[in-house]
Amino acid sequence: xxxxxxxxxxxxxxxxxxxxxxxxxxxxxxxxxxxxxxxxxxxxxxxxxxxxxxxxxxxxxxxxxxxxxxxxxxxxxxxxxxxxxxxxxxxxxxxxxxxxxxxxxxxxxxxxxxxxxxxxxxxxxxxxxxxxxxxxxxxxxxxxxxxxxxxxxxxxxxxxxxxxxxxxxxxxxxxxxxxxxxxxxxxxxxxxxxxxxxxxxxxxxxxxxxxxxxxxxxxxxxxxxxxxxxxxxxxxxxxxxxxxxxxxxxxxxxxxxxxxxxxxxxxxxxxxxxxxxxxxxxxxxxxxxxxxxxxxxxxxxxxxxxxxxxxxxxxxxxxxxxxxxxxx
Amino acid sequence: xxxxxxxxxxxxxxxxxxxxxxxxxxxxxxxxxxxxxxxxxxxxxxxxxxxxxxxxxxxxxxxxxxxxxxxxxxxxxxxxxxxxxxxxxxxxxxxxxxxxxxxxxxxxxxxxxxxxxxxxxxxxxxxxxxxxxxxxxxxxxxxxxxxxxxxxxxxxxxxxxxxxxxxxxxxxxxxxxxxxxxxxxxxxxxxxxxxxxxxxxxxxxxxxxxxxxxxxxxxxxxxxxxxxxxxxxxxxxxxxxxxxxxxxxxxxxxxxxxxxxxxxxxxxxxxxxxxxxxxxxxxxxxxxxxxxxxxxxxxxxxxxxxxxxxxxxxxxxxxxxxxxxxxx
Numbered sequence: 001x002x003x004x005x006x007x008x009x010x011x012x013x014x015x016x017x018x019x020x021x022x023x024x025x026x027x028x029x030x031x032x033x034x035x036x037x038x039x040x041x042x043x044x045x046x047x048x049x050x051x052x053x054x055x056x057x058x059x060x061x062x063x064x065x066x067x068x069x070x071x072x073x074x075x076x077x078x079x080x081x082x083x084x085x086x087x088x089x090x091x092x093x094x095x096x097x098x099x100x101x102x103x104x105x106x107x108x109x110x111x112x113x114x115x116x117x118x119x120x121x122x123x124x125x126x127x128x129x130x131x132x133x134x135x136x137x138x139x140x141x142x143x144x145x146x147x148x149x150x151x152x153x154x155x156x157x158x159x160x161x162x163x164x165x166x167x168x169x170x171x172x173x174x175x176x177x178x179x180x181x182x183x184x185x186x187x188x189x190x191x192x193x194x195x196x197x198x199x200x201x202x203x204x205x206x207x208x209x210x211x212x213x214x215x216x217x218x219x220x221x222x223x224x225x226x227x228x229x230x231x232x233x234x235x236x237x238x239x240x241x242x243x244x245x246x247x248x249x250x251x252x253x254x255x256x257x258x259x260x261x262x263x264x265x266x267x268x269x270x271x272x273x274x275x276x277x278x279x280x281x282x283x284x285x286x287x288x289x290x291x292x293x294x295x296x297x298x299x300x301x302x303x304x305x306x307x308x309x310x311x312x313x314x315x316x317x318x319x320x321x322x323x324x325x326x327x328x
Numbered sequence: 329x330x331x332x333x334x335x336x337x338x339x340x341x342x343x344x345x346x347x348x349x350x351x352x353x354x355x356x357x358x359x360x361x362x363x364x365x366x367x368x369x370x371x372x373x374x375x376x377x378x379x380x381x382x383x384x385x386x387x388x389x390x391x392x393x394x395x396x397x398x399x400x401x402x403x404x405x406x407x408x409x410x411x412x413x414x415x416x417x418x419x420x421x422x423x424x425x426x427x428x429x430x431x432x433x434x435x436x437x438x439x440x441x442x443x444x445x446x447x448x449x450x451x452x453x454x455x456x457x458x459x460x461x462x463x464x465x466x467x468x469x470x471x472x473x474x475x476x477x478x479x480x481x482x483x484x485x486x487x488x489x490x491x492x493x494x495x496x497x498x499x500x501x502x503x504x505x506x507x508x509x510x511x512x513x514x515x516x517x518x519x520x521x522x523x524x525x526x527x528x529x530x531x532x533x534x535x536x537x538x539x540x541x542x543x544x545x546x547x548x549x550x551x552x553x554x555x556x557x558x559x560x561x562x563x564x565x566x567x568x569x570x571x572x573x574x575x576x577x578x579x580x581x582x583x584x585x586x587x588x589x590x591x592x593x594x595x596x597x598x599x600x601x602x603x604x605x606x607x608x609x610x611x612x613x614x615x616x617x618x619x620x621x622x623x624x625x626x627x628x629x630x631x632x633x634x635x636x637x638x639x640x641x642x643x644x645x646x647x648x649x650x651x652x653x654x655x656x
Binding site: 055056057086089091092093096098106109110111113116132135136 | 416421445
């Protein structure tokens, strides 16, 4: 991938855009949007269902992935964590017989230590997240979906698991029976999320190509967020995390199969249901267009290069604008 | 300094030895004792008056110095911290505009993170310290003086300062008016310290050449510790942190001058008073021998090399044994 500090012509449109995103896949489109939109025009609503306490530190994996990605500090070798990372802390933890199944790089540790310190001083996750983004020079609004605990619990063949236990420690091997958002469903939404979604001049609400069950549904489970999306006059555009009936990355296909859903763009669109005003799929899945209940745009959605990310962002925005025009 | 994994002939004597120590200077003699004594024959009572919370982590500088030194993991370049250290965490903390005046290396962080996690789970500092020493393969007993908070407060020209603020952040520049052990003086002693001091077969109690005001007095301020030392039939041997009227390292001379004490071995011996059954000074200070109220041994106490540390340890033990023989 090319250096993302390369300049790209910014869009002239000043109407704000909200995007919901989770981890690595979602962050790719978030970066595309961030690079093509005018400064301070993008709000990202980020899943915190994966957050957990580890080694006494509060870890927010999706917030950190988005932060590092937008700051051009994401690790291109591992696909997660901080760039130019070293692992001497982990090596020393191993000497102390501490837990080593979740790798924390030396640079990455700073964000966890600072977040933990401030959370223990009763500061809000939303303020901490905003300050950290600001310190990285990011001119987008990064919003955790809630400041409350909202752990996603996965009911599996191996019992009830926290997300990271399932995803990292057990490498997604247990068979999923159900994904449960009990905490998210009683959490208070981050008020800035509702403010962002309720903006009268909102241009689009985009569901980034993150895992629907593990990254998007926790956000949609927080009271008020789905409702604000439905109520907004702005078009809600989904982007498929599946190409050619396979997940681009991660366990989406495996999970869909375990939940007795076909691993198809049609099934994803049905899963989001009436929430969607438009759905973006890969040209490889064009044959399913007619089975999808909403407006469909097909394109190259793989986003290998930085240019791919920018192009898809521009196409998604144009698709949203076209839906708005049609509606009016 | 040579590699301290080199084998050294262990003493045959199985009578246990207790040594009180603080930071870097004290740890040198502690290492000498550790290397010449039979395995599991050394108990170190360690100052926790310098302990503090920083970046939300609980730091115990003297415990860590002793641990790393005995584990042969101490940083020989900086004189503090972990060997082969990297500083990527600090660099990332700087990006986040976190506090950078107290340097925490990437490897060193592990001990702070693990200690903080366990202290927040209501585990005792003494258990944590013992486990960490065990994980490093240390076969000596490392005992914090107390499990209670016992912060040394320094009254200075710049106001009341915590130890690390005075020592690291302000580089010992403020003029000291008084050193206050209010917390230590009401702390409950670590019961293992009293058990160690009360052993009937105890061979010697050694005050390592640490700063008397900043490292030794906090330990002696904890109720019961000084009394147990006075009561013990074992000889109490002090080792001077001063050579030729100058501190070997650190601010001892400056502090003594600010407290209107001459920076001399005689003043140190007087400061410890009746506690001492013997005092070890450098041959450079031999002319003061007659002014010292207790038995005096003079030797080379600089301890540049590992061999120096072992030699001084053997001499201090022989001196203690001679005092015991004379008493009986």
